[in-house]
Amino acid sequence: MVVSCNDSFEGFADMLEGYDCPALLVSLDYQILAINQSYTAQFGEVFLHNRPHCFEISHGASVPCDQVGESCPLLTSLHSGRKERALHVHQTPHGQVHVDVQIVPIHNLQGQLRFFVELLRAIPVANTMSNAQALVGSSHAFNHMLEQIVRVSHSDASVLLLGESGTGKELVAHTIHKSSSRANHSLVTLECAGLTDSLFESELFGHVKGAFTGANSNRTGLVELAHEGTLFLDEIGDVPLSMQVKLLRLIETGSFRAVGCSTIKHTNFRLICATHKNIEQMVKAGEFRQDLYYRINVFPIYLPPLRERVDDLHLLIKTLLQRIDQQKEYHLTDEALNALKRYTFPGNIRELSNILNRAVILTDTNLIEQHTIEKCIHINQRPNWPIATDFAQSNAMTIDGNWVDLKTAQARYLSNLMNFYHHDKEHVAKVAGISLRSLYRKLNGLTAKIE
Numbered sequence: 001m002v003v004s005c006n007d008s009f010e011g012f013a014d015m016l017e018g019y020d021c022p023a024l025l026v027s028l029d030y031q032i033l034a035i036n037q038s039y040t041a042q043f044g045e046v047f048l049h050n051r052p053h054c055f056e057i058s059h060g061a062s063v064p065c066d067q068v069g070e071s072c073p074l075l076t077s078l079h080s081g082r083k084e085r086a087l088h089v090h091q092t093p094h095g096q097v098h099v100d101v102q103i104v105p106i107h108n109l110q111g112q113l114r115f116f117v118e119l120l121r122a123i124p125v126a127n128t129m130s131n132a133q134a135l136v137g138s139s140h141a142f143n144h145m146l147e148q149i150v151r152v153s154h155s156d157a158s159v160l161l162l163g164e165s166g167t168g169k170e171l172v173a174h175t176i177h178k179s180s181s182r183a184n185h186s187l188v189t190l191e192c193a194g195l196t197d198s199l200f201e202s203e204l205f206g207h208v209k210g211a212f213t214g215a216n217s218n219r220t221g222l223v224e225l226a227h228e229g230t231l232f233l234d235e236i237g238d239v240p241l242s243m244q245v246k247l248l249r250l251i252e253t254g255s256f257r258a259v260g261c262s263t264i265k266h267t268n269f270r271l272i273c274a275t276h277k278n279i280e281q282m283v284k285a286g287e288f289r290q291d292l293y294y295r296i297n298v299f300p301i302y303l304p305p306l307r308e309r310v311d312d313l314h315l316l317i318k319t320l321l322q323r324i325d326q327q328k329e330y331h332l333t334d335e336a337l338n339a340l341k342r343y344t345f346p347g348n349i350r351e352l353s354n355i356l357n358r359a360v361i362l363t364d365t366n367l368i369e370q371h372t373i374e375k376c377i378h379i380n381q382r383p384n385w386p387i388a389t390d391f392a393q394s395n396a397m398t399i400d401g402n403w404v405d406l407k408t409a410q411a412r413y414l415s416n417l418m419n420f421y422h423h424d425k426e427h428v429a430k431v432a433g434i435s436l437r438s439l440y441r442k443l444n445g446l447t448a449k450i451e
């Protein structure tokens, strides 16, 4: 922005009122010169007579953000001379809040940089306080992920969520949808793991009555239900190769045909995919189509495992305990917290949630102690299980020398695991590398074969 002025800032105080979000006028040496009413309403009163620095107000710091390991968009803008953005955690009268910070440099007619306008937009989908619905966290790794979520939410680009099981991929998919322009329409999820070709096709595209044995009525496909909204394909790495080409055509043209129907229909959705697998490796191994990979991988977001965001542990524990019991306030002793800090959480946040659930069941008061946490962590490690090979050999994958089909193999595999782990579904899901939700779905679908 270029202004015709004598480099005094008085006129800017009024101009800030033109912004529909909290805005500040900041000097080149970080002093706050003016704020608008929206700022006062959201972030509280600031006394400007002694020219406080922006970092003092937003972070309670005595030095600029870049000197304490955070990115400083003001400094970046100073160097680039352009608008810059960053995600910050700001102090407010209501606690810490994630804020999308945009810096607009203001030049005079001679092209000299004079001031910055700083625009602040709170991010309601994230929280640094314990919150039942939002993504919580404030670690460096979490903030980096959140910054990408916020950026991509404003666009319609396809997103690929990459991360280990239990890192929050589904929650992030919901967050992106809720913050996008499609939020008033549906988010439709398809769990791709364990679907046969025909099931995948009829789930996704729908079918007409009589299309195949058992198709007793017309069924609307998920792509049609996702029209104007978002389609979330969970475990995209498990889509059968033969179906990948159909998915590619759908993504490229937005058109599809229900199974057994010749009419071509059109749909318009935003695509979000997720996987815990290394898809790049799968492409190299010929297990995933390269053209499809490029289509879904427009904007990848990596979800860090919990062990890479230990700083969030305390906050996550508080949030998860609140979700478990909204009436009773549970706390952990320092030793119990330290026991969790030492653990590596292969099942990530879902596993943390399971451990806390167990701890609440085993605790008589509202104080959870170290020995309870340790017991809950080690519940998974049962020393007296038989050796896997002894058990699996008795459940052959062939009948009379012929290989069984995939569905039967899967049913036998799950049956094996269920018996082997004494029907501990949580553990079975972990060993099978799928979510508990997927396991329930598969067990329901395969009941006849398993029993």
Ligand SMILES: Nc1ncnc2c1ncn2[C@@H]1O[C@H](COP(=O)(O)OP(=O)(O)OP(=O)(O)O)[C@@H](O)[C@H]1O
Binding pocket: 134, 135, 136, 137, 163, 164, 165, 166, 167, 168, 169, 170, 171, 172, 276, 316, 319, 349, 350, 353, 434, 435, 436
């Ligand atoms: N940052 C977070 N803040 C609060 N809760 C979270 C966060 N991340 C994950 N969770 C919670 O952890 C659990 C697991 O998350 P989610 O199901 O989204 O993981 P996932 O990566 O999709 O797992 P899977 O790949 O096994 O399906 C959920 O209960 C979710 O609400």
